[in-house]
Amino acid sequence: MESRFARRMDGLRASEIRELLKVTERPEVISLAGGLPAAELFPVEELKAVALRVLEEHGRSAMQYSTTEGHLPLRAWIARRMTERLGATTNVDDVLITSGSQQAIDLTGKLFLDEGDVVLCESPTYLGALNAFRAYQPRFMEVPTDDEGMIVSELERRLADVRRVKLVYVVPDFQNPTGRTWSLERRRRFMEVVRRHGVTVVEDCPYSEVRFEGMPIPPLKSMDAAGQVVFLGTFSKVFCPGFRIGWAAASRPLVEKYVLAKQGSDLHTSTISQMEIATYLSMFDIDANLRRIREVYRARRDAMIRALEQELPASARFTRPQGGLFLWVELPPNVNARELLQRCLERGVVFVPGGSFFPDGGHENTIRLNYSNMPEERIAEGMRRLGAAVREMLAQSSAGARRAV
């Protein structure tokens, strides 16, 4: 039978990253493609103690249905952490637990977007957000972005000129895909502009606590006097992603709307997983865990930067992130990253071509590299293979150019 799908399905396509993950399950492949945290740092032994404690203490209620809002002690921990660590005053009622922060993005689309509404985003931006929002058929509009963040005059121009802007979606800390972090000054000016225009801001912060260099910069949420910022957080990068536990923090009336949307989407997030994270947080020191993560990721970023400096041609540029999981490379304009990926697959190294992160397309000479999930020597080897493939393409391209002359 031929199924008739909704029109929104025309715009949905398989995520290149997810499809690549299938290839990268082969152990011989050096994958710099996914966004996987370093699994060797997951606290497996601690989790055994946690799992037993949860079943001892909560028993049957850990296995039962629970409220859509989420497990109260976990929401309370998040509210405290956001208030004390990030300077964003948050009450327990302002927090909704979600099935990963990906679900929080999906619920945001469900809550706000009618077909044809406009979402402003950084250029480039997180591909998973584009995919989540696409189900609600908005138009995306890229706002030019530099090393300090979204360019505020460009944002202001669009807010003034474009009708139906519903959301501004941003990742200010160690952005996926570029690894860039917004400066404090840029955040302040951004908030002045959005305050004047009264538009809802989605501040997606999966990496904020994974800073291994420099001083933390307060989130937009901490500068939000009007209740217009929705902050998205997750335990995926500071604990582990397999539990799928994230959250949205917003003004209480907004959280009530999210709760309504989540009821229809999946009733609530896993009771036992929420209790396990809350129990882990009470039994163990997540900051000690974070220190290990930061140390390892810094060493891996360093290994990647050292190798890139040796392997890439002088005309290539790349970011030097102070945290997070990703680094962004601009190759010479005549190197097509999708073609490069094909060559790299043969050499056993994979990455994500950068073009997918631009809703308007283009930028086919960019790539996103992940450094969190491979040991330093594998990163160095991966960069050697990548460098060889780039040199090969450049040589053929200049040979082709000579022939053409």
Place this chain on the structure above:
Amino acid sequence: MESRFARRMDGLRASEIRELLKVTERPEVISLAGGLPAAELFPVEELKAVALRVLEEHGRSAMQYSTTEGHLPLRAWIARRMTERLGATTNVDDVLITSGSQQAIDLTGKLFLDEGDVVLCESPTYLGALNAFRAYQPRFMEVPTDDEGMIVSELERRLADVRRVKLVYVVPDFQNPTGRTWSLERRRRFMEVVRRHGVTVVEDCPYSEVRFEGMPIPPLKSMDAAGQVVFLGTFSKVFCPGFRIGWAAASRPLVEKYVLAKQGSDLHTSTISQMEIATYLSMFDIDANLRRIREVYRARRDAMIRALEQELPASARFTRPQGGLFLWVELPPNVNARELLQRCLERGVVFVPGGSFFPDGGHENTIRLNYSNMPEERIAEGMRRLGAAVREMLAQSSAGARRAV
């Protein structure tokens, strides 16, 4: 700041059931409102062994991101179970793991429904499905239903006359809210009609394995030669709901579309929860667990029926389900169930007024009773309180009628 929400949010309202669950957390309240399984039957001790085994065997990969499709051994178990137990031949590739079957309903809406498309459903139908679908702004059309299932001539008339019918949503086994089960003959005739019209059928089967009386009747999926039935299953009623693990089983091309939609919604369902259920299924005998569930639920249904026969006026009618969690009562036409609920709240017993289960409204003299989550003596006591409240309303109503005369 005043937020501008999407138009779909106009139609979403808080589920009465979910709001009631908050009241029912008070231990003195006899709750026949929720759809909670009997928590005392959850295999807590077994789960301790399972949790340790998963962390021993899978360790870090249990805590890592995983594929959208789901954990392969769990999908394989489901495919075998559906093939061997339900007679619905299913391959592992036909199964997508979802975050509860509620998410499978939501994804179905996302996949199929444009604004104004029509969803045909039983009258009454599952409230959670209405809430999930409402986010995609369809029109619902009730199809009259009797004790044997959807009335096929009424279905056929609508399929012939109504444009833009995209889905037929049904719960053929021990339906929520009525407890009714479709006869085999009705299923066959239903399948003939939908085959002729080539419409997609969503067969929601959360309760099918919780049959405590009579012979199992094959699911619609087992009669589906054209690949037009999407079967939704869940571990919530046969194991426990706190894990939020369900599935959709459909033709492979359809599953691929579901995978796309799920990627945007939450990337994937909890890795560790999927592994825990798969490990439970390999270490323990779920059928022994099911036998305990069936025995207890039968005794509770019996207790409820005995009490209803004593407590309700002769003009009331109720169903006698052969499985599942719910029983349906039609009170005398002059008893308004929402008003009755207010009186019952004062007496410490709660249920769900039936009107919410009809998309077109009306039927305000009906109620849904859950018998799975209270011991027999509490059920009997709850029915006594309910009966007293009904008699009180009837007495006042006839006194009012006398005054009016």
